[in-house]
Amino acid sequence: MDAFLSDVLSGLRVVSLPLATRFRGLTVRETAVFEGPMGWTEFSPFVEYDDDEASRWLAAAYDFGWTAAPPGVRERIMVNATMPAVAAAQVPEILARFSGCRTVKVKVAEPGTTLADDVARVAEVRRMLGAEGRIRIDANGAWNVDEAEHAIRELSVFDLEYVEQPCAHTAELQELEGRIDYLDVPIAVDEGLRKALDPLGAARELPGRVVIVKAAPLGGIRSALAIATASGRPAVVSSALESSIGLSMGLHLAAALPELDYDCGLGTAALLAADVTDDPLLPENGAIEVRRVAPRPALLDAFAADAERTSWWRERITRCHALLQR
Numbered sequence: 657m658d659a660f661l662s663d664v665l666s667g668l669r670v671v672s673l674p675l676a677t678r679f680r681g682l683t684v685r686e687t688a689v690f691e692g693p694m695g696w697t698e699f700s701p702f703v704e705y706d707d708d709e710a711s712r713w714l715a716a717a718y719d720f721g722w723t724a725a726p727p728g729v730r731e732r733i734m735v736n737a738t739m740p741a742v743a744a745a746q747v748p749e750i751l752a753r754f755s756g757c758r759t760v761k762v763k764v765a766e767p768g769t770t771l772a773d774d775v776a777r778v779a780e781v782r783r784m785l786g787a788e789g790r791i792r793i794d795a796n797g798a799w800n801v802d803e804a805e806h807a808i809r810e811l812s813v814f815d816l817e818y819v820e821q822p823c824a825h826t827a828e829l830q831e832l833e834g835r836i837d838y839l840d841v842p843i844a845v846d847e848g849l850r851k852a853l854d855p856l857g858a859a860r861e862l863p864g865r866v867v868i869v870k871a872a873p874l875g876g877i878r879s880a881l882a883i884a885t886a887s888g889r890p891a892v893v894s895s896a897l898e899s900s901i902g903l904s905m906g907l908h909l910a911a912a913l914p915e916l917d918y919d920c921g922l923g924t925a926a927l928l929a930a931d932v933t934d935d936p937l938l939p940e941n942g943a944i945e946v947r948r949v950a951p952r953p954a955l956l957d958a959f960a961a962d963a964e965r966t967s968w969w970r971e972r973i974t975r976c977h978a979l980l981q982r
């Protein structure tokens with residue numbers, strides 16, 4: 657084993673953080689954190705991701721722990737509230753966790769829910785935000801073109817700033833874009849970019865008017881910046897539901913983007929019931945300060961994953977590290 661990897665593994669801490677509300681089918685978020693010369697960093701690809709995809713997240717973790725973040729042009733990042741696909745009645749208690757956010761991203765089209773559920777949820781968010789608030793929706797590619805056209809028409813009465821990944825495939829997005837042109841709801845691409853084999857190439861060719869950039873899945877802050885630039889479109893920085901350590905990477909990316917026209921999806925520490933620090937990166941008055949985060953050892957102990965899960969992450973890192981050496 658090379659010295660660098662053994663250094664990473666010797667300081668590695670795997671935690672299992674409970675969520676305050678179910679998100680993306682998860683009730684706990686497992687993640688691995690470790691310290692480099694520049695500070696603490698995080699490796700948190702979702703457990704179902706294969707090693708090829710996860711290795712980009714490891715490159716990002718190394719980049720953030722071992723190199724200085726590029727200079728920022730802003731010190732605070734305006735963020736959106738993130739509304740999981742909950743029943744409309746739960747909307748107020750979840751919004752209450754996101755202090756002062758003027759923008760809400762609402763998850764829609766979740767398996768097991770109906771368009772009527774989505775309409776009720778988005779209507780309740782609009783009622784609570786008032787006419788000035790901004791609402792975007794995210795379907796995570798769950799609709800086919802017909803379903804997307806129908807759902808976006810129904811939901812557009814609530815005044816949407818954009819719809820994130822309405823369909824899974826690029827060809828579908830292209831067709832949908834023509835069909836919903838008259839509604840003037842822009843399409844934002846998330847998975848179409850971060851799951852592409854070549855995100856830099858995809859960035860130039862994708863349909864849609866907005867790109868979602870996530871630091872870890874896109875290989876780190878510099879790589880995500882290059883991808884955002886190549887897209888030639890406004891970028892929204894979003895989280896991958898990390899602990900505050902990983903969120904800090906996203907905040908540094910948002911700070912470094914030359915233009916930032918939209919609020920960013922980096923308020924997701926508010927969806928966690930526990931974090932690795934006593935001073936988590938939570939929205940205050942709708943914004944989060946750009947800073948690095950160090951964990952409190954007692955919290956790493958309290959939320960430590962069990963021995964079996966910890967060795968699963970160690971093996972995963974070992975395999976991903978080998979892929980990065982190719």
Ligand SMILES: O=C(O)CCC(=O)C1=CC=C[C@@H](O)[C@@H]1C(=O)O
Nearest residue numbers: 680738761894895896897921924
């Ligand atoms: O963008 C946000 O408001 C929060 C982040 C977010 O929605 C996501 C985080 C993690 C996994 C993804 O399924 C999801 C997304 O699709 O953007």
Ligand SMILES: [Mg+2]
Nearest residue numbers: 794820821846
């Ligand atoms: Mg998304």
